[in-house]
Amino acid sequence: MNVNEIAEKCGFKIAAGDDALTRTIEGIYCCDLLSFAMGRAPEDYAWITVMGNMNSVAVASLTDVACIVLCDRVQPDEDMLKKAEQQDIAVLLSDKPAFDTGLLIHEAIS
Numbered sequence: 001m002n003v004n005e006i007a008e009k010c011g012f013k014i015a016a017g018d019d020a021l022t023r024t025i026e027g028i029y030c031c032d033l034l035s036f037a038m039g040r041a042p043e044d045y046a047w048i049t050v051m052g053n054m055n056s057v058a059v060a061s062l063t064d065v066a067c068i069v070l071c072d073r074v075q076p077d078e079d080m081l082k083k084a085e086q087q088d089i090a091v092l093l094s095d096k097p098a099f100d101t102g103l104l105i106h107e108a109i110s
Contacts, residue, residue: 001024001025001108001109002021002022002023002024002025003017003020003021003022003023003025003046003066003067003090003092004021004022005108006025006046006067006092006108006109007021007092009104009108010094010101010104010105010108011094011104012069012092012093012094013092013093014090014091014092014093015070015076015081015084015091015092015093016076016080016081016085016089016090016091017067017085017088017089017090017091018090019088020066020067020088020089020090021090023044023066023067023090024044024066025044025045025046025066025067025105025109026042026043026044026045026066026109027042027044027045027046027109028045028046028048028102028105028106029041029042029045029046029047029048029065030048030049030099030102031047031048031049032049032050032051034051034055034056034059037049037059037063038059038062038063041059041060041063041065042063043063043064044064044065044066045065045066046065046066046067046069046092046105047059047060047063047065047067047068047069048069048071048094048101048102048105049068049069049070049071049098050070050071050072050074050098051070051074052070052074052075052077052080053076053077053079053080054077054079054080054082054083056068056080057080057083057084057087057089057091058083060084060087060089061087061089065089066090067089067090067091068084068089068090068091068092069091069092069093069094069101069105070091070094071094071096071097071098071100071101072094072095072096072097073095074093075093076091076093
């Protein structure tokens, strides 16, 4: 299932990265510690985090995740959105906590 389909099915808002919405999501990775995610986030996974700044975009670019999903009603700052657009990284927004967000994605791709 691709990023756009996940956003629609799970009710997530698309905040950035329209050009990356066709990327396929292979799994889910949850982590808020950027240095930890940098070394462990798998390629083509949806990365769930509360880190709504441009450093998250840098980590997403290095790890080649399919998208960033900001959970718990976190709103990205303008620098993050601008950088995500420049790097073609999709940023989705979820009102739900990390676990519930991950569960929604898991159910959608299973």
